[in-house]
Amino acid sequence: xxxxxxxxxxxxxxxxxxxxxxxxxxxxxxxxxxxxxxxxxxxxxxxxxxxxxxxxxxxxxxxxxxxxxxxxxxxxxxxxxxxxxxxxxxxxxxxxxxxxxxxxxxxxxxxxxxxxxxxxxxxxxxxxxxxxxxxxxxxxxxxxxxxxxxxxxxxxxxxxxxxxxxxxxxxxxxxxxxxxxxxxxxxxxxxxxxxxxxxxxxxxxxxxxxxxxxxxxxxxxxxxxxxxxxxxxxxxxxxxxxxxxxxxxxxxxxxxxxxxxxxxxxxxxxxxxxxxxxxxxxxxxx
Amino acid sequence: xxxxxxxxxxxxxxxxxxxxxxxxxxxxxxxxxxxxxxxxxxxxxxxxxxxxxxxxxxxxxxxxxxxxxxxxxxxxxxxxxxxxxxxxxxxxxxxxxxxxxxxxxxxxxxxxxxxxxxxxxxxxxxxxxxxxxxxxxxxxxxxxxxxxxxxxxxxxxxxxxxxxxxxxxxxxxxxxxxxxxxxxxxxxxxxxxxxxxxxxxxxxxxxxxxxxxxxxxxxxxxxxxxxxxxxxxxxxxxxxxxxxxxxxxxxxxxxxxxxxxxxxxxxxxxxxxxxxxxxxxxxxxxxxxxxxxxxxxxxxxxxxxxxxxxxxxxxxx
Numbered sequence: 001x002x003x004x005x006x007x008x009x010x011x012x013x014x015x016x017x018x019x020x021x022x023x024x025x026x027x028x029x030x031x032x033x034x035x036x037x038x039x040x041x042x043x044x045x046x047x048x049x050x051x052x053x054x055x056x057x058x059x060x061x062x063x064x065x066x067x068x069x070x071x072x073x074x075x076x077x078x079x080x081x082x083x084x085x086x087x088x089x090x091x092x093x094x095x096x097x098x099x100x101x102x103x104x105x106x107x108x109x110x111x112x113x114x115x116x117x118x119x120x121x122x123x124x125x126x127x128x129x130x131x132x133x134x135x136x137x138x139x140x141x142x143x144x145x146x147x148x149x150x151x152x153x154x155x156x157x158x159x160x161x162x163x164x165x166x167x168x169x170x171x172x173x174x175x176x177x178x179x180x181x182x183x184x185x186x187x188x189x190x191x192x193x194x195x196x197x198x199x200x201x202x203x204x205x206x207x208x209x210x211x212x213x214x215x216x217x218x219x220x221x222x223x224x225x226x227x228x229x230x231x232x233x234x235x236x237x238x239x240x241x242x243x244x245x246x247x248x249x250x251x252x253x254x255x256x257x258x259x260x261x262x263x264x265x266x267x268x269x270x271x272x273x274x275x276x277x278x279x280x281x282x283x284x285x286x
Numbered sequence: 287x288x289x290x291x292x293x294x295x296x297x298x299x300x301x302x303x304x305x306x307x308x309x310x311x312x313x314x315x316x317x318x319x320x321x322x323x324x325x326x327x328x329x330x331x332x333x334x335x336x337x338x339x340x341x342x343x344x345x346x347x348x349x350x351x352x353x354x355x356x357x358x359x360x361x362x363x364x365x366x367x368x369x370x371x372x373x374x375x376x377x378x379x380x381x382x383x384x385x386x387x388x389x390x391x392x393x394x395x396x397x398x399x400x401x402x403x404x405x406x407x408x409x410x411x412x413x414x415x416x417x418x419x420x421x422x423x424x425x426x427x428x429x430x431x432x433x434x435x436x437x438x439x440x441x442x443x444x445x446x447x448x449x450x451x452x453x454x455x456x457x458x459x460x461x462x463x464x465x466x467x468x469x470x471x472x473x474x475x476x477x478x479x480x481x482x483x484x485x486x487x488x489x490x491x492x493x494x495x496x497x498x499x500x501x502x503x504x505x506x507x508x509x510x511x512x513x514x515x516x517x518x519x520x521x522x523x524x525x526x527x528x529x530x531x532x533x534x535x536x537x538x539x540x541x542x543x544x545x546x547x548x549x550x551x552x553x554x555x556x557x558x559x560x561x562x563x564x565x566x567x568x569x570x571x572x573x574x575x576x577x578x579x580x581x582x583x584x585x586x587x588x589x590x591x592x593x594x595x596x597x598x599x600x601x602x603x
Contacts, residue, residue, distance in 0.1 A: 132355020
């Protein structure tokens with residue numbers, strides 16, 4: 001069972017991550033993919049601050065776990081989590097975000113930002129790259145994991161299942177897929193027009209060790225990361241995290257209107273107030 | 287400047303690929319071969335480097351993405367495939383996972399032009415247009431089968447992605463005396479000298495151009511043949527030199543007449559303000575060509591050897 005203090009530490013970071021997401025959504029002149037950022041915020045926080053081996057002082061550290069953001073439109077969430085982790089300065093990132101010649105844009109670009117493991121943004125392409133990295137790591141006898149972070153919507157892409165087949169064929173115990181199963185696409189809800197269920201069974205049928213969790217329950221996320229098989233085992237893992245798009249801001253939750261958007265000053269105040277209610281420890285500080 | 291050639295020796299380009307990959311693979315652990323269920327010629331590599339022989343099944347998108355992942359970890363992956371499926375099914379992965387990240391992935395495709403015998407699903411007539419449009423991508427078209435060996439060795443240290451096009455690669459005419467040519471990315475070869483006109487060709491069409499030139503020679507017409515194996519980057523100096531020295535030019539290729547070498551040469555000349563005395567494109571028109579052998583289809587669509595001879599004559603009239 002996850003340590004209570006550690007749970008609280010991560011929850012506090014997740015609160016700060018969400019606050020900064022809302023701040024950016026209120027100040028940046030373009031749209032932010034806020035719905036899917038909020039659904040992924042707890043998972044991303046736990047990965048970078050608990051589950052992943054990573055070293056902000058040495059981005060080339062050969063022992064680091066490799067993080068592939070297949071749902072590239074959550075780049076800004078990753079930039080914020082990595083800023084809080086010490087990879088770069090948050091204010092500096094916000095100042096240039098989305099602007100001409102910035103390293104930080106709507107979708108991750110490894111050429112501009114070498115701390116990233118790969119560029120992404122075209123959905124359904126991350127897993128094949130992760131499989132290639134996992135094969136290479138295994139052949140070199142390296143002990144790090146390859147973690148591919150996906151949205152459930154992008155798993156409609158056939159390329160995902162091609163790569164899943166190869167991950168199973170190659171018996172990649174060093175590969176971990178994390179799916180942010182927020183059950184909402186850009187224009188419809190899961191199962192409304194596109195049927196994805198039985199979702200976890202699909203990953204199991206493709207040979208994955210499936211761990212189902214509540215993707216907003218920090219203790220469950222930590223337990224799942226603690227329960228990962230060793231890298232030299234022979235089965236890839238899929239953590240299917242049930243989440244809520246817009247989580248933490250009541251008027252954004254389960255709302256197709258908030259796949260992406262901007263916050264007016266008034267909405268920003270409402271969003272922050274809503275977020276504080278979600279985090280009793282933060283509300284108590286007032 | 288002209289180079290010795292011998293039309294009688296046939297070699298399988300695929301065998302050269304298999305032998306070379308095995309030779310490099312045993313020494314250099316960076317080399318991976320990624321295939322989508324093809325690779326009869328890869329038996330030795332598969333036996334000698336089993337961990338670095340990755341068959342993804344009939345899944346070209348996965349092959350391209352997986353190769354990008356291998357390259358991101360410092361490896362040099364070679365993807366083997368049939369051109370239409372490799373370049374079109376996985377077109378976006380090639381562009382976004384490989385070219386956008388500027389990764390040293392080598393894509394070796396067989397079945398260039400109308401040589402597949404499989405009909406329009408299997409013909410490769412758009413590949414050069416597609417691949418050359420991608421930023422960072424180099425495009426090489428193999429005529430002499432022995433060239434592949436040198437290109438694969440060059441490829442172990444050449445930056446960025448590379449597309450290497452073959453025709454069938456089963457019975458290829460050896461054009462150059464082995465060991466006499468120093469291949470360079472971005473260069474062309476004058477395979478036969480002449481000053482009445484130049485035929486620019488690539489791939490299997492170099493051999494056809496030489497055959498046509500040899501026929502014309504008997505009629506007193508001295509045609510130069512330029513082997514433009516490096517389509518991107520292209521040897522601009524050679525293009526200009528040939529136009530300045532021979533005036534008339536024919537571009538011959540087993541590819542659509544739009545988007546391939548004819549377009550490359552047109553762009554170079556127009557940009558430099560150079561007007562050839564005469565210009566003729568020979569290649570695939572805007573059709574889905576259908577069934578038949580490569581030779582039959584080239585005759586049907588007007589770019590076989592006889593048509594090449596005729597094109598030169600009509601320019602010189």
